[in-house]
Amino acid sequence: KSVGLSFKRIQFTPDLLPTDVTGVSIYNQQSTHFEFRPGPIFANVVLADEINRATPKTQSALLEAMEERQVTVDGESYPEPRPFIVLATQNPIEYEGTFPLPEAQLDRFLVRVHLGYPDARSEVNILTNQQEVHPLERIGQVVDTEEILAAQQLVRQVYVDEKVKEYIVGIARATRNHADVYLGASPRGSLALYHAVQASAAAAGRDYVIPDDVKVLVEPTLGHRLIISPSARIKNVEAGSILKEVLAGIKVPGAVPVAVR
Known part of the structure; x- marks a missing residue:
């Protein structure tokens, strides 16, 4: 609403089908042709609510859209609108009726x-702000x-200095060789961290990235990509502690950023 984009919410449930997400081709008796009826994935902002309540097959219906910004149905590819983003919420994996994301x-x-729970002051503010009307109505x-x-x-x-790029790649590669990690960050993870630090620098009013941008965003961008080994899971080892260990073992680049205008 605040950015003037189309929005669709998909409630993921165990009986949700992939075609409920992507859309389906329906036969038109008058034209004697199949017509594509787009699903809710065709929006600028898509919210996949409780995504891990659906089966992995249905979850995978998002893969092509999230990577290639298009959806293929019956051999035909349909582009997503630009800009395009998928947001998702998930229940804790130990909840009954949930499926791990592929x-x-x-x-x-x-x-x-x-997210967790808000602190007491924030929760009081929530009550106050919704006393008469929901804040979203005023946006x-x-x-x-x-x-x-x-x-x-x-x-x-x-601008991202070559030393900072090497720092990002070094972090990703270190996760692949860690003893407690079964599957480390992929090159897609390195690229995600790279783009995230660019956005962080821009939000801070800089046209260059510094190593601190990388440190702050390592866990949010790489933590969910690490598959912890079974032996480490038994010891309750978490991705956050692994990434802190990785950061501690990699030298921070000392290159002076050069502003590019």
Whole structure:
């Protein structure tokens, strides 16, 4: 609403089918042709609510859209609108009726954030702000589609020194060789961290990335991509502690960023 984009929410349930997400071709008796009826995946912002309540087969219906920005049905490819983003919520994996997300699915999410409960003061503010009307009802549009697309292009121009690139790759490679990790961060993970630090630098008003940007975003961008080994899971080893250990073992680059204008 605040950015003037189309929005679709998909409630994931155990009986949800892939075609409920992507859409389906329906035979039109009048035209004697099959017509494609797009599913809710065709929106600028898609919310996959409780994504791990659906089966892995249905979860995988998002793979092509998230990676290639298109959906293929019956041999025909249909492009997603731009900009396009998929947000998802999930229940704790120990909850009954949940399915673990496939590795390929996890790898396509840029970041994972643990929300938890608000503190007492924030919870009081929630009550106050919703006393008469929900805050979302008061939100107005602040940017349009063209401004968002332009901002995305500007973020890609943020300068990243070669030493910082090597730092990012070194972190990703270290996760692949860690004793407690069964499957480390893929090159897609390195690329996600790279783009995330560019966005972080731009949000901070800089046109260059510093190593601290990388340190802050390592866990949100790589934590959900690590598959912990069975022996480490028994010892309750978590991805966050592994990444802290990895960061401690890699030398921070001392290159001085060069502003590019």
